[in-house]
Structure formats: C-alpha cells, structure tokens
Amino acid sequence: MKKILNDPSTVVTDALRGLALAHPELLRVSTDPAVVTRVEPTPPGAVAVVSGGGSGHEPLHSGFVGPGMLAAACPGPVFTSPTPDQVVAAVREVEAGGGALLVVKNYTGDVLNFETAAELLEAEGVEVRTVVVDDDVAVTDSSFTAGRRGVGGTVLVEKIVGAAAARGDSLDRCAEIAGRVNSQVRSMGLALSPCVVPHVGRPSFELGEDEIEIGIGIHGEPGRERIPLEPADGLVRRLLEPVLDDLPFASGDEVLLFTNSMGGTPPLELYLAHGIAERLLAERGIRVRRSLVGPYVTSLEMRGISVSVLRLDDELTALWDAPVRTTALNWGS
Amino acid sequence: MKKILNDPSTVVTDALRGLALAHPELLRVSTDPAVVTRVEPTPPGAVAVVSGGGSGHEPLHSGFVGPGMLAAACPGPVFTSPTPDQVVAAVREVEAGGGALLVVKNYTGDVLNFETAAELLEAEGVEVRTVVVDDDVAVTDSSFTAGRRGVGGTVLVEKIVGAAAARGDSLDRCAEIAGRVNSQVRSMGLALSPCVVPHVGRPSFELGEDEIEIGIGIHGEPGRERIPLEPADGLVRRLLEPVLDDLPFASGDEVLLFTNSMGGTPPLELYLAHGIAERLLAERGIRVRRSLVGPYVTSLEMRGISVSVLRLDDELTALWDAPVRTTALNWGS
Structure with missing residues (x-):
C-alpha cells in the first residue's frame, strides 16, 4: 500500500488536524469524538443542518461545513459510519433552538447510528428531523444497504437545505426541502x-x-x-x-x-x-x-x-x- | 491506457467544450486557437494578466480565469506549450489599453513561445511584460528546462498579481509584484x-x-x-x-x-x-x-x-x- 500517512489507525485524526490548521477562520475541529463544526454560530432559532459518514469521501462531509451549508459534520473511520456519540456531540455544539436536520446517506450502519443519535437528542429535548439520501439508481440492495445507496445527490441535498436553514426556514420546511431534493435527484x-x-x-x-x-x-x-x-x-x-x-x-x-x-x-x-x-x-x-x-x-x-x-x-x-x-x-x- | 476519452488527439478540445458548458457565466472558450477568456471584460486601462501552458495540469491555468485573477489562459496540448498564435489571440481579446502581463512557467518551449508572442504583440503596439516562474528547488536544469522549473508557485503568482491588476496597478507595478512573489516562493x-x-x-x-x-x-x-x-x-x-x-x-x-x-x-x-x-x-x-x-x-x-x-x-x-x-x-x- 503506497500512501502518504504515518499510521493507518490514525489517518482520520491526523488529517483532521491538518484541516483545522488550514482553515481556522472557517472550521473548528474536535478529535474526541471527531466533529467538525463551523466557527460561525447557528443563529438563535435557526435550523442546524448536520451530516456525517465514513471518511474517505472527502470533501464530503467536512468540506461542506460553513455558512450556507452544514453547521457540523461527523467523520467516521474510513468507509465506516460515525458513532451515535459523535452525532450527539455535533448537534449539541451547533443546535440553537431551531432543531437539527440530519442528512444521512442510506447505508445500514449510518441509518442505524443516526437513528440512535436522534433518539438520544430527542430525549434531551432537541427537535430532530432526518432525511435519508438514496439517489443511486445502479442497484436496489447492496452489501452495505437495504434499498438504494446515497451518493452524489447528498452534496445537492446539503447545499440546498443549508441555504434553506440560512434563510431561516423552519425545521419542518427544511425537512420538506431536503426530501424534495432527494426525490428529484438520481x-x-x-x-x-x-x-x-x-x-x-x-x-x-x-x-x-x-x-x-x-x-x-x-x-x-x-x-x-x-x-x-x-x-x-x-x-x-x-x-x-x-x-x-x-x-x-x-x-x-x-x-x-x-x-x-x-x-x-x-x-x-x-x-x-x-x-x-x-x-x-x-x-x-x-x-x-x-x-x-x-x-x-x-x-x-x-x-x-x-x-x-x-x-x-x-x-x-x-x-x-x-x-x-x-x-x-x-x-x- | 484506461481513460475517459473518445480520441486522444481531441481530448483538450473536448474538455474545453465541457468547461464552456459548465461555466457560461464566468468563461468564454474558443477552440481555434484554444483560448479561455473571462466573460467580465478587462476595465479600460487595467492590466490583463494572461497565462497558459501545456494541458494536463488543471485547474492550472484555465481554472484560474475570472475576476481577480487571470483575464485569459491558453491551454496547449497535454504537457506541451501553447503556440505564440494562441497567446497573441488571447491578449488581443482581453487587453484594454493597460498592457498585458504574461505569467510563464520556466520550461524551454513555453519561454520561447511566450517570447515570440510578446514580440508580435509589441509590434502591434501592445505593451507586454513577462514574469517567468521558477520556484522548484529540486533540480537546476532538467529535460525540459534551462534553470529551475516553474511549479506550484505559479498559482500564487497568478492569484496575487491578478489582485494587483484588479485594484488598478500599472503594468510596471504588476510586473514588480509578480517578480516579488516568484522571488519569495520555493x-x-x-x-x-x-x-x-x-x-x-x-x-x-x-x-x-x-x-x-x-x-x-x-x-x-x-x-x-x-x-x-x-x-x-x-x-x-x-x-x-x-x-x-x-x-x-x-x-x-x-x-x-x-x-x-x-x-x-x-x-x-x-x-x-x-x-x-x-x-x-x-x-x-x-x-x-x-x-x-x-x-x-x-x-x-x-x-x-x-x-x-x-x-x-x-x-x-x-x-x-x-x-x-x-x-x-x-x-x-
């Protein structure tokens, strides 16, 4: 294996350190648990759009954190879902009373872990909606999926619903828009x-x-x-x-x-x-x-x-x- | 050879057509000769910063055409200098009385062709200055170069001198700034x-x-x-x-x-x-x-x-x- 890395087991954390150093004006990075949040705080009452998934798909999702798009992203290990704890930590950091919209790619591990996180957050009194992206027409089920996989359409969902949140749309409205993008993209x-x-x-x-x-x-x-x-x-x-x-x-x-x-x-x-x-x-x-x-x-x-x-x-x-x-x-x- | 292309001999032209279709609000593309210019015209009296070089280094240079950076770029065949005709056509299209600054990577073919273009343009009464970028410390001479090669520093030269041109700096001042960046980057x-x-x-x-x-x-x-x-x-x-x-x-x-x-x-x-x-x-x-x-x-x-x-x-x-x-x-x- 020919790669620029020190230790395969720390590659995600090592890369997150570089990300933090490169973009201090835009991003804040925690590594325990791994969470990337935007420096600009969520306006009070606005929706926090949060996503995440396995690393190795960059810039998805951490490269889309910033004003007008994601409030936070949770990078899992390479090609492996983030844990519910990561998602909970991310939402706690950026949620500002308007609730959180979770954008999840349709892979079994991701769906399960974001679902658990949503339950934990709701138990804390945070309003949560989830949109599951499943735009890949290639196959119906796969080694990692029940139903279609979430792929390129995820970027379009995150950009568009990020803009809806930025203009002050409610959580229900954001969920409707994210769902509409998913329904219209293949x-x-x-x-x-x-x-x-x-x-x-x-x-x-x-x-x-x-x-x-x-x-x-x-x-x-x-x-x-x-x-x-x-x-x-x-x-x-x-x-x-x-x-x-x-x-x-x-x-x-x-x-x-x-x-x-x-x-x-x-x-x-x-x-x-x-x-x-x-x-x-x-x-x-x-x-x-x-x-x-x-x-x-x-x-x-x-x-x-x-x-x-x-x-x-x-x-x-x-x-x-x-x-x-x-x-x-x-x-x- | 496994690549997404139709015909190796038309790959640059085919890609330029895609570039034009993708960014009509920003770029205008001609294919005979190959020139990428920005839609926004050079303000009267401002310096037009023009670069170019072999294709295959994208986004260098066509990805840097736009307000605040290059007025035009001339893509040559893959890894081959553009011709003097391309450079002359590009400068004619964007020069607006303030002269043209040519940013050239230090490779023998590029230096020669941009030099010929500069002579042709000066014969037409266009004021031209050239900065040759040679920031690569790895080797002194190479198979394509007398002296050091121009590499990553080229982006920094183009961004910074593009901003100088955008704020209205004179041709001499732009040439000084571009030369300063080149002298300070390795x-x-x-x-x-x-x-x-x-x-x-x-x-x-x-x-x-x-x-x-x-x-x-x-x-x-x-x-x-x-x-x-x-x-x-x-x-x-x-x-x-x-x-x-x-x-x-x-x-x-x-x-x-x-x-x-x-x-x-x-x-x-x-x-x-x-x-x-x-x-x-x-x-x-x-x-x-x-x-x-x-x-x-x-x-x-x-x-x-x-x-x-x-x-x-x-x-x-x-x-x-x-x-x-x-x-x-x-x-x-």
Missing part, C-alpha cells in the same frame, strides 16, 4: 480502478487492464456489470440513460447536472464527460440550468466518475444559487 | 505513481511497488532521488527542508503554506501532509498566516504532492486575501 457511477482502504491495505476489488465497473458504489461495492473499456461517449451514456429513465426525466425539464470525480479522475476527463452528458441531455430536450463539476463525493484515490441529475424548480434553483462559504463549495458570499 | 514535489499522457498511452516513468520519486517535475521529469516508501513525517520533511534552506526562510518569517495534490492524492492524505508541514515550520519558528490545500497544479492522475512556501509581507497578504472568482479559487466576491 445518480450513477463507474470505476476505472479500485481504491485501498488504509487499515485494509489492499484494493477493495480487482479490475482487469481494460475493465470498467458500471454502477460502482462509493465504497467499491459491485455495480451492475463489468464491461471492456469503451469511448467516453458510450460510458457517459451508460450512466445517464438509467438515471434519466428512472425518475423519469422528460423533455422540457430543467436540471442541475453534476459530474463528479471518484477521486483520481483528472479535470480533463471530467469536463470531457460533462460536455458529453450535457449533449445527451440536450438530445432528450432536457436543459442544463446549473452545473457542478469536480471531486465532491470521492472514494479515496479511486478513478472513475458519477453523474447526478437534479430536476430543478425555481425554489431549488434559488437555494442552489444562494451564498455558500465552505472549503469545497464557495460562491456569492 | 517548492518541491514527490510522486507515488506516474501518469499516462493520452497521446503517448504508457506511463511517463516506472516506479517500483514501494518506490517514491523525490523532487518530481510536473511532467514526470526525474527528480533528485528514488527512495523506498516511508512514513509521511519523513516524506514531508524531505520536501520541506530543501524548500526552507533554499531561500532561506528564517525564524520569524510569516508564510503562505500551499500543499498541492499532483492529481490523484486524496484530501485525507493531503490534509495529513499539510498538518505535518505546518508543525515542521513551527519547529523552525516560521508562522503559517495563510494556507492553500488542494489539487491546483496537477499532472493528470499522478499520485503525489508538492509543498510551496511563500514568504509574505503585508501587501502580498492583502492581495492574496482580495476577492477572486474562478472555478478553482473563489472567495470574498
């Missing part, structure tokens, strides 16, 4: 190469010299099929068609198109894929109103991409455009 | 893995299972030495000590610390390295006033990092903090 990914979890030390799966895994999960879980490498036009079509057919998206829809790197895909390939996706959408009469291109939901150094399509309405568009200031998304502020 | 990198240039189709070099190349260039040029993999503390020290000893930096200095991914290094490893670098600087009495962490000067999918240290003064700090709005750096705007 995603699918592919992998060109696996990744190596530090404490495991070997690749999460094996791919032949010319093999691609279509429908890959963000922990390297198997997808729909393995195919030989083919030109980008075909690869992007293999992701986009299941995404569009699922909702289904229709001619006349206006969407946000999110082309995501799984970590090790260069911007050159990513923008190339984005251009292809936009042309395929145009062929179906679907108009891209907003774009997001970059490594936002990653699987360590995995090479590959995912494509997410979110059907926009005017409110979701305005919330997407609203100011945000985090290490990974930053505009208008 | 960098060095390492590689864990090579990259594959699309039109070549095979890795740029070979590294053994546990080998690291110390002092790597951004085109995969050899560095100082190959060593067996070691813990991150030692790796970061091997980069930072030559950087600090070169200027030299001294106790009491205040610096910007820039920890850069060569493309395929996950944020977890990058922030971990940043934390180590900051501690090593503290040991020498050097204070980190500003941080930058991310993939900003890449070599396609290469895994590795570079560390750049810039000695700050109050003016450089204020220009660093000034608003910028580009796809890769975005704050305060």
Whole structure:
C-alpha cells in the first residue's frame, strides 16, 4: 500500500488536524469524538443542518461545513459510519433552538447510528428531523444497504437545505426541502480502478487492464456489470440513460447536472464527460440550468466518475444559487 | 491506457467544450486557437494578466480565469506549450489599453513561445511584460528546462498579481509584484505513481511497488532521488527542508503554506501532509498566516504532492486575501 500517512489507525485524526490548521477562520475541529463544526454560530432559532459518514469521501462531509451549508459534520473511520456519540456531540455544539436536520446517506450502519443519535437528542429535548439520501439508481440492495445507496445527490441535498436553514426556514420546511431534493435527484457511477482502504491495505476489488465497473458504489461495492473499456461517449451514456429513465426525466425539464470525480479522475476527463452528458441531455430536450463539476463525493484515490441529475424548480434553483462559504463549495458570499 | 476519452488527439478540445458548458457565466472558450477568456471584460486601462501552458495540469491555468485573477489562459496540448498564435489571440481579446502581463512557467518551449508572442504583440503596439516562474528547488536544469522549473508557485503568482491588476496597478507595478512573489516562493514535489499522457498511452516513468520519486517535475521529469516508501513525517520533511534552506526562510518569517495534490492524492492524505508541514515550520519558528490545500497544479492522475512556501509581507497578504472568482479559487466576491 503506497500512501502518504504515518499510521493507518490514525489517518482520520491526523488529517483532521491538518484541516483545522488550514482553515481556522472557517472550521473548528474536535478529535474526541471527531466533529467538525463551523466557527460561525447557528443563529438563535435557526435550523442546524448536520451530516456525517465514513471518511474517505472527502470533501464530503467536512468540506461542506460553513455558512450556507452544514453547521457540523461527523467523520467516521474510513468507509465506516460515525458513532451515535459523535452525532450527539455535533448537534449539541451547533443546535440553537431551531432543531437539527440530519442528512444521512442510506447505508445500514449510518441509518442505524443516526437513528440512535436522534433518539438520544430527542430525549434531551432537541427537535430532530432526518432525511435519508438514496439517489443511486445502479442497484436496489447492496452489501452495505437495504434499498438504494446515497451518493452524489447528498452534496445537492446539503447545499440546498443549508441555504434553506440560512434563510431561516423552519425545521419542518427544511425537512420538506431536503426530501424534495432527494426525490428529484438520481445518480450513477463507474470505476476505472479500485481504491485501498488504509487499515485494509489492499484494493477493495480487482479490475482487469481494460475493465470498467458500471454502477460502482462509493465504497467499491459491485455495480451492475463489468464491461471492456469503451469511448467516453458510450460510458457517459451508460450512466445517464438509467438515471434519466428512472425518475423519469422528460423533455422540457430543467436540471442541475453534476459530474463528479471518484477521486483520481483528472479535470480533463471530467469536463470531457460533462460536455458529453450535457449533449445527451440536450438530445432528450432536457436543459442544463446549473452545473457542478469536480471531486465532491470521492472514494479515496479511486478513478472513475458519477453523474447526478437534479430536476430543478425555481425554489431549488434559488437555494442552489444562494451564498455558500465552505472549503469545497464557495460562491456569492 | 484506461481513460475517459473518445480520441486522444481531441481530448483538450473536448474538455474545453465541457468547461464552456459548465461555466457560461464566468468563461468564454474558443477552440481555434484554444483560448479561455473571462466573460467580465478587462476595465479600460487595467492590466490583463494572461497565462497558459501545456494541458494536463488543471485547474492550472484555465481554472484560474475570472475576476481577480487571470483575464485569459491558453491551454496547449497535454504537457506541451501553447503556440505564440494562441497567446497573441488571447491578449488581443482581453487587453484594454493597460498592457498585458504574461505569467510563464520556466520550461524551454513555453519561454520561447511566450517570447515570440510578446514580440508580435509589441509590434502591434501592445505593451507586454513577462514574469517567468521558477520556484522548484529540486533540480537546476532538467529535460525540459534551462534553470529551475516553474511549479506550484505559479498559482500564487497568478492569484496575487491578478489582485494587483484588479485594484488598478500599472503594468510596471504588476510586473514588480509578480517578480516579488516568484522571488519569495520555493517548492518541491514527490510522486507515488506516474501518469499516462493520452497521446503517448504508457506511463511517463516506472516506479517500483514501494518506490517514491523525490523532487518530481510536473511532467514526470526525474527528480533528485528514488527512495523506498516511508512514513509521511519523513516524506514531508524531505520536501520541506530543501524548500526552507533554499531561500532561506528564517525564524520569524510569516508564510503562505500551499500543499498541492499532483492529481490523484486524496484530501485525507493531503490534509495529513499539510498538518505535518505546518508543525515542521513551527519547529523552525516560521508562522503559517495563510494556507492553500488542494489539487491546483496537477499532472493528470499522478499520485503525489508538492509543498510551496511563500514568504509574505503585508501587501502580498492583502492581495492574496482580495476577492477572486474562478472555478478553482473563489472567495470574498
């Protein structure tokens, strides 16, 4: 295993120390338990949007902590859910009377631990709502999931509901908006190469010299099929068609198109894929109103991409455009 | 070669089309010749800061086009200088009477082509100054260079001189500031893995299972030495000590610390390295006033990092903090 680290068992904590040193004006980091909170306090009565999940998907979630997005994030060990204690500690630190909205990706461990945390918090008198993100159309159940997996759509949920919380929406309203984004977004990914979890030390799966895994999960879980490498036009079509057919998206829809790197895909390939996706959408009469291109939901150094399509309405568009200031998304502020 | 592309010979143009589609509010892209310009026009009499270089280092340079940074960028073929024609076309499009400052990385082809472009532009009556960035302390001459190579420091030069141009500084003043940044910044990198240039189709070099190349260039040029993999503390020290000893930096200095991914290094490893670098600087009495962490000067999918240290003064700090709005750096705007 070739990685820049000292000890596989402390990699998350070591990285959090670097995060804290790099962004003192924006973030505060605790390591016991591991919690990243924004320096700017939650306004009294406003909703605190809190998320978390296994590490190794950075910038998800700690890179989205800041004004206009998350109030706090709980990073678990690599590819492993945070504990209920982490979630409770995070909410206690940022909740300001308006309640907490928990954004949870649909993996069995995460759902269970956030559920336990929600019960503990409610017993303390904190109002909690949870949105479970399950946007991945590739497979229905998986090694880590009952139902669909939560993947790229999570970023869009967190940005949009973060903006709703920032404008003062109530907890119920925030829960409705987060649920609406989840209901209107679909995603699918592919992998060109696996990744190596530090404490495991070997690749999460094996791919032949010319093999691609279509429908890959963000922990390297198997997808729909393995195919030989083919030109980008075909690869992007293999992701986009299941995404569009699922909702289904229709001619006349206006969407946000999110082309995501799984970590090790260069911007050159990513923008190339984005251009292809936009042309395929145009062929179906679907108009891209907003774009997001970059490594936002990653699987360590995995090479590959995912494509997410979110059907926009005017409110979701305005919330997407609203100011945000985090290490990974930053505009208008 | 496993990549997301259609045809190795059109990869740059195909990616530029995606870039244009993704950021219509910020960028305008021409493909013949390849030029990326910002939508916001150069204010009359202001300096137009223009850069460019081989593709494959994204977001450098097109990801730094926008208000507060570059007026235009000229992407060459992968790892190959843009032509003089590209540079002339870019400057013609954005120059607004205040002259053009060309930011050029010190590689033989780039220096020659930007020089030719400068002569052509001066013959047309456009005032031009050039700053050649040569911040890499790893080697003195290389396969592509007479003198030191231009690497991570280029981003810092472009951000800071872009802010000087935005506040209305004269061409001479901009040239002085860009030269000052270059004189105060030093960098060095390492590689864990090579990259594959699309039109070549095979890795740029070979590294053994546990080998690291110390002092790597951004085109995969050899560095100082190959060593067996070691813990991150030692790796970061091997980069930072030559950087600090070169200027030299001294106790009491205040610096910007820039920890850069060569493309395929996950944020977890990058922030971990940043934390180590900051501690090593503290040991020498050097204070980190500003941080930058991310993939900003890449070599396609290469895994590795570079560390750049810039000695700050109050003016450089204020220009660093000034608003910028580009796809890769975005704050305060």
